[in-house]
Amino acid sequence: MIELRDVCKYYQVGDDRVRALDHANLHIYPHEFVSIIGPSGSGKSTLMNIIGCLDTADAGIYLLDKTPIDAYSERELAKVRNRKIGFVFQNFNLIQKLSAEENVELPLIYQHVRRSERQRRVKEALMQVGLEKRAKHLPTELSGGQQQRVAIARALVTRPSLILADEPTGNLDSKTSREIMNMLHELHEQGNTIVLITHDDGIAHEAPRRIHILDGKVTEE
Amino acid sequence: MQAFIMALRSIGANKMRSALTMLGIIIGVMALVVLVSLVNGATDSVTNAVSDLGSSMVTVNIMDNKGKPVTLEDLSLWKKENPSLGKIAAYASDQQVARLDENYGSATVYGTTPDFDEVQGLKIARGRFISVPDVQNHSFVCVINEAMAKDLIGYTDCIGHEVLIGGSYYTVIGVLEAEEDSLTALFTAGQMVCYIPYTSLIRLSGVISSEITTFYVGETEGFTLEMSENTISDILLSRFQEDEDAFRTSSQNILEEAMGQITSVLSVLLGGIAAISLIVGGIGIMNIMMVTVTERTREIGIRKAIGASRGTILFQFLMEAVVLCMLGCALGIFFSWGILRLATSIVSSTGLVFKMNPGVVVTSVIFCFLIGVIFGLSPANKAAKMKPIDALHYGG
Numbered sequence: 079m080i081e082l083r084d085v086c087k088y089y090q091v092g093d094d095r096v097r098a099l100d101h102a103n104l105h106i107y108p109h110e111f112v113s114i115i116g117p118s119g120s121g122k123s124t125l126m127n128i129i130g131c132l133d134t135a136d137a138g139i140y141l142l143d144k145t146p147i148d149a150y151s152e153r154e155l156a157k158v159r160n161r162k163i164g165f166v167f168q169n170f171n172l173i174q175k176l177s178a179e180e181n182v183e184l185p186l187i188y189q190h191v192r193r194s195e196r197q198r199r200v201k202e203a204l205m206q207v208g209l210e211k212r213a214k215h216l217p218t219e220l221s222g223g224q225q226q227r228v229a230i231a232r233a234l235v236t237r238p239s240l241i242l243a244d245e246p247t248g249n250l251d252s253k254t255s256r257e258i259m260n261m262l263h264e265l266h267e268q269g270n271t272i273v274l275i276t277h278d279d280g281i282a283h284e285a286p287r288r289i290h291i292l293d294g295k296v297t298e299e
Numbered sequence: 300m301q302a303f304i305m306a307l308r309s310i311g312a313n314k315m316r317s318a319l320t321m322l323g324i325i326i327g328v329m330a331l332v333v334l335v336s337l338v339n340g341a342t343d344s345v346t347n348a349v350s351d352l353g354s355s356m357v358t359v360n361i362m363d364n365k366g367k368p369v370t371l372e373d374l375s376l377w378k379k380e381n382p383s384l385g386k387i388a389a390y391a392s393d394q395q396v397a398r399l400d401e402n403y404g405s406a407t408v409y410g411t412t413p414d415f416d417e418v419q420g421l422k423i424a425r426g427r428f429i430s431v432p433d434v435q436n437h438s439f440v441c442v443i444n445e446a447m448a449k450d451l452i453g454y455t456d457c458i459g460h461e462v463l464i465g466g467s468y469y470t471v472i473g474v475l476e477a478e479e480d481s482l483t484a485l486f487t488a489g490q491m492v493c494y495i496p497y498t499s500l501i502r503l504s505g506v507i508s509s510e511i512t513t514f515y516v517g518e519t520e521g522f523t524l525e526m527s528e529n530t531i532s533d534i535l536l537s538r539f540q541e542d543e544d545a546f547r548t549s550s551q552n553i554l555e556e557a558m559g560q561i562t563s564v565l566s567v568l569l570g571g572i573a574a575i576s577l578i579v580g581g582i583g584i585m586n587i588m589m590v591t592v593t594e595r596t597r598e599i600g601i602r603k604a605i606g607a608s609r610g611t612i613l614f615q616f617l618m619e620a621v622v623l624c625m626l627g628c629a630l631g632i633f634f635s636w637g638i639l640r641l642a643t644s645i646v647s648s649t650g651l652v653f654k655m656n657p658g659v660v661v662t663s664v665i666f667c668f669l670i671g672v673i674f675g676l677s678p679a680n681k682a683a684k685m686k687p688i689d690a691l692h693y694g695g
């Protein structure tokens with residue numbers, strides 16, 4: 079499903095050149111549950127952005143479904159992000175002036191789902207993350223953990239085959255983390271591909287396959 | 300539809316700024332609609348007044364008669380010989396004192412011939428106008444206007460009454476209808492006017508002789524005014540040894556045409572100025588949209604990250620600009636309507652009515668739409684072009 083061949087990403091800050099990804103090689107197969115572990119600043123989010131088609135590599139090849147990413151048109155990429163990938167961002171990335179349910183509804187609007195169907199699925203997704211009572215709240219009226227759960231609901235609502243979660247439990251207490259992890263396991267069992275980023279070894283070990291990243295270098299456990 | 304709701308929400312989220320931005324468009328639309336409608340209203344009224352002056356006629360002025368003065372006999376001869384000169388009337392005027400018992404005042408006295416009332420479009424309320432025998436017999440008869448009837452006699456049902464004009468008694472044979480709704484009536488309101496046979500005026504006034512210097516040719520059935528004008532021109536040219544400067548003809552229609560030209564130029568000119576202010580308003584919209592796009596960079600990044608395509612984002616921001624413009628346009632038209640109503644009620648005494656010109660309303664709606672699209676395109680494109688990751692990491 080996902081194949082990275084010698085992917086590199088550099089950031090030039092002044093005279094310094096940061097190697098956020100350094101010849102990363104990675105192969106993720108359909109229906110896998112992979113966790114990516116690494117210290118802060120090791121390049122986890124960078125890797126995720128490239129996999130999620132938000133960013134492009136400076137060197138190397140990224141194959142999504144056996145097709146090089148360069149071969150996708152702008153419109154096709156938007157479609158991939160919309161339907162195929164569910165992204166849970168490290169910093170939530172909710173639209174501040176939209177309520178929780180509107181944030182969750184947004185990807186469905188871009189899919190041109192009918193209104194009644196949208197409402198049903200939004201309700202369902204919010205229920206899954208236990209936020210049905212906060213549907214009308216704006217992100218600023220929610221706690222960090224609640225915002226995180228809205229972000230998760232938004233990723234799940236389109237039922238994507240690939241879920242990319244960047245520290246989805248980073249802001250949650252152990253009980254809610256547990257629920258989120260159970261949800262991810264459930265999704266995995268339903269056949270979704272899951273890539274989970276974390277710095278928590280315990281959580282990482284719940285995944286059948288673990289990948290380590292350090293200074294932009296990817297190593298398999 | 301979804302995009303329309305989104306656009307309304309985002310405009311509503313920033314009411315003050317949206318209102319200020321729209322102000323440019325509102326003022327532009329108001330300038331356009333109000334100015335053009337005012338010009339049109341005034342034009343209609345003036346054109347009506349001009350055509351009220353006489354239902355299409357040729358005025359002939361003789362400057363140099365070369366020893367062959369035009370007389371009443373000439374006029375009636377031309378009328379007999381030329382079917383296109385079916386209505387022809389001599390004209391002269393003088394100011395005289397009119398008196399009846401202790402009532403008196405200055406009256407404008409016109410000396411003329413029978414066709415005059417039709418040429419000028421005078422409306423007789425009672426009695427009749429001057430006839431051919433009146434002119435032949437130098438009769439002491441007069442047709443007076445309503446003001447004169449009321450001022451001197453006290454009532455308008457006064458056929459057969461005698462009034463003193465310039466020292467002789469004249470019998471009233473006709474009373475004109477009161478004019479109320481034309482601009483001429485506005486300027487001559489309350490003034491005493493009377494019409495007497497041309498021959499009688501020669502006798503009454505020291506300055507008027509049998510040499511006619513001004514006469515009118517009216518539109519004759521079956522002929523255009525131009526044909527009549529050509530006929531009289533030809534006659535006068537041969538009479539005055541082909542000297543074009545000896546006389547001058549001017550027809551009312553030419554006046555109307557010229558008026559029409561002036562006002563259409565005026566409309567275009569004012570419309571142009573208003574259009575410029577609309578464009579300035581459009582630049583305001585573009586400016587604000589640019590700011591909006593920058594402000595909402597992160598939002599754009601998020602939208603792109605969860606699947607909004609370039610086209611979707613472009614459409615969203617374009618929609619916002621267009622909705623902003625159209626809202627401004629609607630408000631502008633609404634305010635214009637109010638202003639025109641106000642203007643009409645202020646000048647209600649003159650009978651001027653300023654109606655909203657439907658053409659200019661349609662024009663301004665189309666114009667606003669185009670402005671929204673044209674000036675919204677570049678900010679919307681700026682938003683659509685952003686790379687998702689750059690937009691997401693934008694520190695705004």
Ligand SMILES: Nc1ncnc2c1ncn2[C@@H]1O[C@H](COP(=O)(O)OP(=O)(O)OP(=O)(O)O)[C@@H](O)[C@H]1O
Pocket residue numbers: 089090091096097098116117118119120121122123124125168277692
């Ligand atoms: N836009 C950028 N400009 C310059 N340097 C960047 C940029 N984004 C990331 N970096 C650098 O790239 C490296 C990897 O960053 P990345 O965000 O991938 O780390 P991470 O593994 O996700 O860390 P964390 O666990 O704290 O989220 C870091 O050293 C960071 O400073």
Ligand SMILES: [Mg+2]
Pocket residue numbers: 122123124168244
């Ligand atoms: Mg990170």
